[in-house]
Amino acid sequence: PQHTEARLEDAIVQALCAKGGYRFVDYRAGGDAAGRFDKALALDAGEVLAFIAQTQPRPWQALQAIHAGETGRIVIDHLVKELDTKGMLKVLRQGFKCYGKTLRAAFFAPANGLNPQTLADHAANRLVVTRQLQYSDAHHNSLDLVLLLNGLPLVTAELKNPMTGQTVEDAKAQYKRDRDGREPIFAFKRRTLVHFAVDPDQVAMTTRLSGALTHFLPFNLGDHGHAGNPPAADGGYRTAYLWRDVWQRDRLLDIVGRFMHLQVEEKRIITDEGIRKITKETMVFPRWHQLDAVRRLVDHARRHGPGRNYLVQHSAGSGKSNTIAWLAHRLASLH
Numbered sequence: 001p002q003h004t005e006a007r008l009e010d011a012i013v014q015a016l017c018a019k020g021g022y023r024f025v026d027y028r029a030g031g032d033a034a035g036r037f038d039k040a041l042a043l044d045a046g047e048v049l050a051f052i053a054q055t056q057p058r059p060w061q062a063l064q065a066i067h068a069g070e071t072g073r074i075v076i077d078h079l080v081k082e083l084d085t086k087g088m089l090k091v092l093r094q095g096f097k098c099y100g101k102t103l104r105a106a107f108f109a110p111a112n113g114l115n116p117q118t119l120a121d122h123a124a125n126r127l128v129v130t131r132q133l134q135y136s137d138a139h140h141n142s143l144d145l146v147l148l149l150n151g152l153p154l155v156t157a158e159l160k161n162p163m164t165g166q167t168v169e170d171a172k173a174q175y176k177r178d179r180d181g182r183e184p185i186f187a188f189k190r191r192t193l194v195h196f197a198v199d200p201d202q203v204a205m206t207t208r209l210s211g212a213l214t215h216f217l218p219f220n221l222g223d224h225g226h227a228g229n230p231p232a233a234d235g236g237y238r239t240a241y242l243w244r245d246v247w248q249r250d251r252l253l254d255i256v257g258r259f260m261h262l263q264v265e266e267k268r269i270i271t272d273e274g275i276r277k278i279t280k281e282t283m284v285f286p287r288w289h290q291l292d293a294v295r296r297l298v299d300h301a302r303r304h305g306p307g308r309n310y311l312v313q314h315s316a317g318s319g320k321s322n323t324i325a326w327l328a329h330r331l332a333s334l335h
Contacts, residue, residue, distance in 0.1 A: 171204075286326065
């Protein structure tokens, strides 16, 4: 069959590996890396350790001098502990401690290109796409696509194709019904940061799986003032911008490094026992129109310099405050 979700899977993997800066790793039984994805820890320990050894030889060798053959296990133990306490986003941006040594889990693009070493570190990031990943020891459910950065899972995606009678709505329902947010790979803020429901025409995303209460936001371009996506210029999938742009290596690293943030809100409510403080955490992933606005304004300012006025038209409730904050942050460090 030519019009199944497997064909959509093929197209995405091919595009990411050919032009997106990824390599494909098959974690399925009989695949070229069978058994390397640790379901209990929800990471690829071999990839994590290879990245650290390659990019940070001095602290790695110092740890090896002390722990010898136990170095890998000890590093992963410390990494998992900090992922579970500080969260994936903070560990990716700030690194983690292991016996007094700070180890980096990723390197993001510097604000300028004056230091060749920072550019080399950024280029050393290892992005992997895998398909049909079985993520739990309790069952054989699998995720259509998972994107990993240096062995750590960042993005999951469920794909559907209307030609087989299923759409993006079925992908959203699958996340709500069949994907348990308590599984290690879905643990809020500790592992995967965002989940996409995708079909050839539309995209939706969420950053927290909460069963039937899971809330998805549309992640579409808009179609001449209407919802959805316009026809693709090349006649291909309307949603190709997702893997050609948003998931592209440098774009995704930029989003994780400079856009995403954990929003914490505290509220006080009065109960029979007294005043109770409630903390609500939300992982914010920029929507397409926010990414587009910030990038276009920054690119124009980079080319033409300061002193110009711009008008950004947002609809009500579409995240104007975040767009303003992201833009100000980018302009403050623009060279």
